[in-house]
Amino acid sequence: MKQSRSPIGELVVVGALLAAGACAVAFVLLYVFDSLNAQLLGLSLGLALAFLALACVVAGKKVVDQTKGVEERPELVQEDVEKEVAEKTVALREGVSRRKLIIGAGAVAGAGLGVAAIAPLASLGPDNVSEILKASPWRKGVPLVDDSGRPLSADQFEVGSWTTAFPQNADKKALGASVVVVQILESEVLENKQWAPRGIMAYSKICTHAGCAISLFRYPTYEPTSQPPALVCPCHYSTFDVRKSAEVVFGPAGRPLPQLPLSIDANNNIVAAGGYVGNIGPAWWGVRKGT
Amino acid sequence: MSVRRKRRRREVSDEETVTDAVRFVDERLGIAPLIRAGMNYLFPDNWTFLFGEIALYSFIVLLVTGTYLAFFFDPSTAQTTYTGAYAPLHGVRMSDAYNSTLGIVFDVPAGLTIRQTHHWAALVFVVAMVVHLMRIFFTGAFRKPRDANWLIGVTLVALGIVEGFAGYSLPDDLLSGMGLAIAYGVVLSIPFVGGQLAVLIWDGNFPGSSAFIDRLFIVHVFIVPVVILALIGVHLTLVARLKHSQFPGKGRTERNVVGTPLWPAYAFRALGMLFATAAMLFLLGGLVQINPVWQYGPYEPWLGTNGAQPDWYMGWLIGALRLMPGFDFTIGNATIAGNPFFGGILFPGVVFTVLYLWPSIERRITKDRRRHDLLDRPRDKPWRTAFGSAFFTWIFTIFVAGAADRILVDVGFPYEGQVIFFRILALVLPVVVFFAVYYVCRELKASEARPLRRWYGTVVRRAPDGSYREIPVQIDSGASDGNGSRPTEEERVGGDQPRSD
Numbered sequence: 163m164k165q166s167r168s169p170i171g172e173l174v175v176v177g178a179l180l181a182a183g184a185c186a187v188a189f190v191l192l193y194v195f196d197s198l199n200a201q202l203l204g205l206s207l208g209l210a211l212a213f214l215a216l217a218c219v220v221a222g223k224k225v226v227d228q229t230k231g232v233e234e235r236p237e238l239v240q241e242d243v244e245k246e247v248a249e250k251t252v253a254l255r256e257g258v259s260r261r262k263l264i265i266g267a268g269a270v271a272g273a274g275l276g277v278a279a280i281a282p283l284a285s286l287g288p289d290n291v292s293e294i295l296k297a298s299p300w301r302k303g304v305p306l307v308d309d310s311g312r313p314l315s316a317d318q319f320e321v322g323s324w325t326t327a328f329p330q331n332a333d334k335k336a337l338g339a340s341v342v343v344v345q346i347l348e349s350e351v352l353e354n355k356q357w358a359p360r361g362i363m364a365y366s367k368i369c370t371h372a373g374c375a376i377s378l379f380r381y382p383t384y385e386p387t388s389q390p391p392a393l394v395c396p397c398h399y400s401t402f403d404v405r406k407s408a409e410v411v412f413g414p415a416g417r418p419l420p421q422l423p424l425s426i427d428a429n430n431n432i433v434a435a436g437g438y439v440g441n442i443g444p445a446w447w448g449v450r451k452g453t
Numbered sequence: 454m455s456v457r458r459k460r461r462r463r464e465v466s467d468e469e470t471v472t473d474a475v476r477f478v479d480e481r482l483g484i485a486p487l488i489r490a491g492m493n494y495l496f497p498d499n500w501t502f503l504f505g506e507i508a509l510y511s512f513i514v515l516l517v518t519g520t521y522l523a524f525f526f527d528p529s530t531a532q533t534t535y536t537g538a539y540a541p542l543h544g545v546r547m548s549d550a551y552n553s554t555l556g557i558v559f560d561v562p563a564g565l566t567i568r569q570t571h572h573w574a575a576l577v578f579v580v581a582m583v584v585h586l587m588r589i590f591f592t593g594a595f596r597k598p599r600d601a602n603w604l605i606g607v608t609l610v611a612l613g614i615v616e617g618f619a620g621y622s623l624p625d626d627l628l629s630g631m632g633l634a635i636a637y638g639v640v641l642s643i644p645f646v647g648g649q650l651a652v653l654i655w656d657g658n659f660p661g662s663s664a665f666i667d668r669l670f671i672v673h674v675f676i677v678p679v680v681i682l683a684l685i686g687v688h689l690t691l692v693a694r695l696k697h698s699q700f701p702g703k704g705r706t707e708r709n710v711v712g713t714p715l716w717p718a719y720a721f722r723a724l725g726m727l728f729a730t731a732a733m734l735f736l737l738g739g740l741v742q743i744n745p746v747w748q749y750g751p752y753e754p755w756l757g758t759n760g761a762q763p764d765w766y767m768g769w770l771i772g773a774l775r776l777m778p779g780f781d782f783t784i785g786n787a788t789i790a791g792n793p794f795f796g797g798i799l800f801p802g803v804v805f806t807v808l809y810l811w812p813s814i815e816r817r818i819t820k821d822r823r824r825h826d827l828l829d830r831p832r833d834k835p836w837r838t839a840f841g842s843a844f845f846t847w848i849f850t851i852f853v854a855g856a857a858d859r860i861l862v863d864v865g866f867p868y869e870g871q872v873i874f875f876r877i878l879a880l881v882l883p884v885v886v887f888f889a890v891y892y893v894c895r896e897l898k899a900s901e902a903r904p905l906r907r908w909y910g911t912v913v914r915r916a917p918d919g920s921y922r923e924i925p926v927q928i929d930s931g932a933s934d935g936n937g938s939r940p941t942e943e944e945r946v947g948g949d950q951p952r953s954d
Contacts, residue, residue, distance in 0.1 A: 197562030204566045204739010211732035215725045222721030231495050232704065232711050235696050235826060238598060283653075291648045294658050295641075326755050337658045340755035367755050372638030372774065372793045373659055374631055375757035396759040397635060398775045399858065399868060412869060414774060416781030416792045443659070444638035445781040445791030446648040 171224030178217035185210035292448045296441060298338030300422055304434045305330045306343065306364065313431045319345040319362055322381035322391075326367060329434070338442045340367040341422050342376050343432070344404055346391050352405045357423035357439075362432060364422040365408050366442045369395040371415035373444045376402070393419065407439075416445055492716035497699035501588045503726065508581035509685065510730035511574045518571040518738075519674065525561050527553035528623065528670035530663045539747050547625075547751035550666055554624035555747055570738025575620060577734060579613045579766040586610055590811070590841050593829035594698050597822065600812035602691045605684050607808045612681050614766050619673040621744065621764055625666070628744070630752025631761050634659060635774070635793070642781075642791030643798060660754050700828045707826050760858065769848050772855030773800040776876050804848060832901075835894030843887035850879045 166172060189206040192199060255261060306314040306327040314327050324344040328334045341364040348361040357363060367376050374397035382388030392411060393402045400413030408419035420440035427433050441449045479485040496502075529549035535542045537552070538559040557564035586606060589595050595603035618636070622629040637659040640651040654668070655661030696710050705711050713719050737743075749758075763771055773796030782790040807814075815837065816822060831838040854875035861868045900906055909927040916922060 193563055198559070198565070200565040200569070201739050203563050204570070204735050207566070208732045208736030208739060211728045211735060215728035215732055218721045218725030218728060222718050222725055226717040226721060228713070228718055230712060231493070231714050232709055233493070233495055234709055236694070291652045294652055295648055297658060335660060335754055337754060373634040375755050377757035378759060396757045396761060397631060398771070400779065410779050414777040414779050414792045416779055444641045444793060445788045446641040446651070447645050447788060448648050449788045451783050451786040451788065
């Protein structure tokens with residue numbers, strides 16, 4: 163046998179390879195007998211790979227030949243070849259008389275095929291974008307219902323409480339459907355009091371900043387030092403003052419939440435007194451200021 | 454007969470067997486010269502060259518684990534009622550996408566381990582690419598002839614972020630839905646075409662039709678991975694074609710490469726790095742919980758939660774969205790760009806434009822059109838290093854601002870105050886960092902060229918009469934820092950001046 167470069171290194175490689183094999187076998191056994199044990203599966207497979215890594219690194223740094231080398235870099239620029247390529251490219255023209263006609267015809271073919279390649283994209287999208295983005299099931303008289311479809315009674319609210327509501331018999335997932343309903347003191351309502359019977363008011367749950375669900379409502383616990391009642395979006399913390407028809411008081415939103423005018427019917431249930439005031443969802447080209 | 458054959462086979466040496474094997478391959482493919490070139494390929498040794506390798510190996514782990522997950526994942530928004538092993542969600546209505554993800558976690562053998570390994574690998578993949586990009590930036594490895602490869606690398610970072618976002622948006626849990634809502638808001642905000650584009654992508658108003666998740670799935674498991682794979686191929690081919698760049702050192706010139714050959718030493722080291730990366734990722738995947746979607750519940754457009762944080766590589770964008778003052782960009786009554794446009798499109802647009810254009814920008818400034826195969830140390834180019842530090846500080850500050858709500862919860866600083874603080878910090882800190890780094894680089898460079906610069910002290914001399922006296926000495930005003938030439942000790946301090954050692 164030849165002289166060994168690193169007898170200890172060789173032993174480490176052997177040991178690590180055996181350990182890797184053992185860990186891999188352990189992984190297989192775990193997979194068969196305890197296949198949902200994420201920790202042990204990860205541990206056994208991770209250790210098998212770690213031992214394999216150890217074997218390879220020790221082999222690469224200690225066991226095999228470590229001689230360094232020097233080599234020249236390739237010269238990238240070869241002027242004579244470049245010249246030849248350029249000449250050959252230009253030589254395309256030789257012996258062809260209707261050059262412009264051919265180029266023109268080629269352009270026609272290219273343009274036609276380009277349009278043909280892009281045209282099917284039209285089947286991906288509709289042409290009534292504005293209608294789609296502004297769609298909302300809310301109309302005058304539509305009852306507000308809770309998550310499980312029960313009508314929302316005005317009596318179930320107390321000042322400072324809030325809930326999520328939907329239009330009766332509508333697709334809850336539609337962006338224009340969900341509203342957040344809050345109650346504050348009637349005296350606290352500063353704007354559009356006619357839309358907030360008993361201080362109960364509803365706003366679109368979809369943030370006018372980036373479309374997240376408004377899911378935080380803060381109501382002052384101690385008037386003199388607390389901040390006024392507001393709805394907050396948990397994504398970027400746009401904050402809407404519910405006293406002033408959801409005017410933006412903090413955060414990146416550019417418009418108030420659309421308000422849903424409410425009224426209370428003969429059965430004491432809450433119903434919409436009209437459609438949204440304002441565009442639902444994040445701003446886009448079709449959204450006009452003040453609408 | 455059989456005994457004789459056995460004996461003859463034993464007489465054949467290792468070398469002959471391998472020669473036969475090589476011949477077998479060469480007769481069919483004719484690639485022996487290529488194999489030889491590959492075996493002789495030299496790797497200059499430097500630990501900072503390993504970040505790109507970590508990214509590559511993480512991507513391999515992503516392909517392997519992702520394939521396993523794709524067998525069990527069902528990209529469908531069809532509604533179903535959960536009846537699987539996780540009791541807290543029994544009876545909850547959810548999409549098949551979320552249901553099948555829960556199946557991978559609780560019912561598929563090794564499913565949770567593989568899913569978490571896949572997620573960790575994605576996080577590490579993007580980290581490794583970003584650190585690799587910084588290494589390339591600060592060492593000037595993007596200069597000609599590698600400027601073409603720099604463009605591919607920057608594209609890979611962008612694709613990695615897109616791929617990661619598409620991936621964690623697939624399970625249809627609460628976190629992924631909130632992320633997609635924001636993505637929808639960002640697309641809507643694009644001037645003029647945003648509405649059309651969003652309706653096109655989501656096939657209707659958010660949360661989109663059943664077609665949307667199919668599109669997202671095919672983007673995540675086919676389109677983007679194939680493009681990434683192809684670009685990695687070109688990236689590595691270009692590295693090999695130009696050969697590795699190297700730091701200056703003994704025997705190293707612009708015209709040569711000094712390093713350890715691929716065969717045998719580097720092949721084993723690289724394999725070791727592959728297995729070490731995979732080992733780390735599987736250990737994380739098994740032992741450290743990541744993205745526990747079963748705790749989040751299914752997404753519905755009317756649901757949201759406080760404290761939702763995206764994967765780290767989206768943090769800079771959420772920070773930018775949160776720091777923007779509240780306004781939509783309107784002219785008259787018309788909305789030109791919604792607020793998310795600035796943080797979600799313009800900000801990353803500026804960052805990637807600067808990255809893409811940097812090699813050309815630097816070429817304009819330095820007028821240096823030569824080929825460079827020797828790397829700079831960061832201090833060698835104070836101007837570049839200062840700019841890069843300021844640039845990445847700017848992004849990092851905004852990234853940290855994305856976690857301001859967690860800072861509020863964990864430390865108690867009021868959120869509103871933090872937003873103002875981070876707005877100012879994002880503008881001021883880069884400037885401070887620029888000048889600080891510039892100064893440090895200049896100093897390091899100057900004190901390296903003149904170790905005794907600004908040295909002062911006393912020298913003890915013996916006078917002819919035998920007495921001793923102290924003479925105060927000050928050496929070199931340092932007036933000529935940064936000119937690069939390295940005078941010898943003798944030239945600098947003069948013959949009978951004291952030595953530094």
